[in-house]
Each structure stands twice: as C-alpha cells, then as structure tokens.
Amino acid sequence: MAGLPVVLLLAAAATAGSPPTRKDAVGDVYRFRSEARYAERNSDGIGAQVNSQVFELEVLGVSPEGLKLRYTLKEATVSDTAGPAMKAPLQSTVGVSLDFRVDRAGQLAGLDNWPDFKARVLAAIDAKLPAGDEVRNIVHQRMDQAPTDAAQDMVLGDLALMRAVEMRGAVTLGKVESLDARRRPAARVVTETSMKTPGCVLAVHRVTSGSSAAVTQTTIADAEVSMKDGRVLWLTQNRVERAGSAVIDERLTVKRLSAAPAC
Numbered sequence: 001m002a003g004l005p006v007v008l009l010l011a012a013a014a015t016a017g018s019p020p021t022r023k024d025a026v027g028d029v030y031r032f033r034s035e036a037r038y039a040e041r042n043s044d045g046i047g048a049q050v051n052s053q054v055f056e057l058e059v060l061g062v063s064p065e066g067l068k069l070r071y072t073l074k075e076a077t078v079s080d081t082a083g084p085a086m087k088a089p090l091q092s093t094v095g096v097s098l099d100f101r102v103d104r105a106g107q108l109a110g111l112d113n114w115p116d117f118k119a120r121v122l123a124a125i126d127a128k129l130p131a132g133d134e135v136r137n138i139v140h141q142r143m144d145q146a147p148t149d150a151a152q153d154m155v156l157g158d159l160a161l162m163r164a165v166e167m168r169g170a171v172t173l174g175k176v177e178s179l180d181a182r183r184r185p186a187a188r189v190v191t192e193t194s195m196k197t198p199g200c201v202l203a204v205h206r207v208t209s210g211s212s213a214a215v216t217q218t219t220i221a222d223a224e225v226s227m228k229d230g231r232v233l234w235l236t237q238n239r240v241e242r243a244g245s246a247v248i249d250e251r252l253t254v255k256r257l258s259a260a261p262a263c
Contacts, residue, residue: 021167021230022261024067028059030231031074031258034158042246049080051090054257057159066103068112071155072096085135089154092124092139098155106163108156114147121154158254161237165204165223167230186210187217200227200263215243228261 032055039048054075061068073093080086099112111117122143129136143150152160173193180187187210196203201224208219223235234255241248 021226022228024059024062024229026059026062029258030057030256031055032057032158032162032232033255033257035253037251039249040247047081049078049082049086051076051078053090053158055158060099064104066101066109068099068101071098071100071159073155085129085133088125088128088135089139092121092128093155096120096124098151100151100156104168106166106168108148108152111147111151114151118143118147118150158252161221161252162223162232162235162254165206165221165225165235166232167202167225167227171202171227180208180210196224197263201225201233202227215241217241226260228263231260232256233260 034053034055035051037048037050039046052075053073055071055073058070058072059067060070072095073090074095076090076094078087078090096117098114098117101109101112103109122140125136125139139154142153145153171193173195175190175192178189178191180189187208189206189208191204191206193205194203195201204221204223204225206219206221206223208217208221210217217239219237219239221235221237224233225231226233232254235253237250237252239248239250239252
C-alpha cells in the first residue's frame with residue numbers, strides 16, 4: 001500500500017462532533033462479501049470476468065504503532081470469458097491466511113508470513129494448472145514481485161479500497177480535494193463526506209480522475225461507514241479507463257456480512 005495523497009485544498013470542511021470510534025481489540029473479526037464485474041474491449045475483442053468473494057479480517061494484535069491483522073479468503077467463485085484456467089489464481093488463495101501489519105494511518109507496514117503464504121498459493125496453482133500454462137506463469141511472475149507489491153496485487157486490493165474511506169481519528173465533513181501523485185497518470189481526488197445518520201453512519205462520495213496523452217481514468221466510489229467502529233458497511237466503485245479505442249469498465253461492490261455496532 002502506498003502513502004496518502006498530498007492534500008491541495010479543503011473546501012467547506014468541518015470536524016464532526018461525534019464520540020471517537022471504538023478501538024480494535026484482539027479477536028475482532030470482520031466478514032465481507034466482494035462482488036466484481038470486469039469488462040475490457042480492445043482490438044483483440046471483448047473479455048469479461050465476474051467474481052464473488054467472501055473474506056474475513058481478524059485482529060491478531062494491537063499496539064501503539066498499529067494493528068496486526070489476518071486476511072483469509074473463505075469463498076470464491078469466478079466466471080471468465082478467457083476460459084476455466086482464470087478461476088485458478090483466486091481459488092488458489094481460498095483458506096490460505098496472510099498475516100500483515102498496518103500502521104496507525106492504516107498503511108501496510110509489513111508481512112509476517114509471506115514465505116509460507118507464497119509457497120502454499122504457488123503449490124495450489126501448480127496443482128491446478130500444467131507447467132507452461134500462461135495463467136500459471138502470470139501468477140508466478142506476480143508473486144515474485146516485492147512481497148508488499150505482490151500482496152497488494154494478489155490479495156489485499158479490496159482492503160486498500162476500503163481503507164480509503166474508513167475512519168481514523170477525527171471526521172472531516174464536507175469536500176476535500178487532493179492530488180494522488182502515486183498514480184500514472186497522476187489523479188485528482190475529490191472526497192465529500194456527510195452525515196448519513198447522526199453519530200452513527202457516514203456517507204462518503206469519492207471521485208478520482210486523471211488523464212495523459214494516452215490514457216484517461218475515472219473512478220467513482222460511494223460508501224457508508226460505521227462511526228462506531230470506523231469500518232465499511234457497504235462500498236461501491238466503478239472504474240473506467242480509456243486508451244484509444246480500448247476501454248476497461250470495472251464495477252465492485254463490498255458489503256459487510258458481520259454485524260455492525262448498533263446506533
């Protein structure tokens with residue numbers, strides 16, 4: 001996970017007068033369902049994938065520096081126009097837990113069992129697909145990246161999206177504009193936060209847009225977040241990327257399955 005974007009402008013912002021969120025405790029478990037639809041149209045034709053995942057996030061440790069967490073994919077279904085082999089990467093991670101640490105800002109600070117996680121996932125993918133298979137080779141290449149990059153790419157992507165809207169500390173209501181220089185092209189980010197249910201639920205609307213001579217990207221996300229524990233209740237995101245005649249349209253929905261704190 002990369003650093004936070006640089007804030008350029010605060011507009012109509014105010015701090016919400018609400019009690020602090022409940023602190024995470026060892027043993028807390030959050031369960032979510034993620035459903036994604038991905039479609040790509042280019043000169044080679046049209047490709048699409050639909051997948052559904054159920055995953056858990058368990059708190060293993062709490063310290064002044066941050067949290068130790070465990071991510072476990074519990075269920076995964078995949079349908080892909082490229083063929084049945086495309087199911088293998090996601091399904092190879094089912095039941096294989098990744099332990100990692102985040103700092104107080106929610107940024108990825110380290111991985112605690114990466115060698116074991118990597119070995120188990122690669123063994124599973126090798127058991128599903130023959131040597132020389134293109135999908136198998138792609139998974140090996142991705143897993144051979146720097147560990148934090150590979151973890152983000154293969155496992156923790158949904159958590160990064162959720163982290164962008166979750167609460168840490170005081171809540172700023174109104175509109176915040178920033179520049180995310182990590183992206184290529186660099187992206188303008190406009191986040192508007194409002195009170196959905198006073199003292200209980202926040203609504204977040206986030207638009208990310210960037211363009212270069214070759215590529216334009218627009219991502220629109222909406223979420224509701226519990227003010228009691230700072231965690232996502234639901235999130236939707238639609239990302240559209242255009243490069244010449246090629247178009248990528250990706251739609252994601254994340255819903256919290258575990259019980260949310262009562263208002």
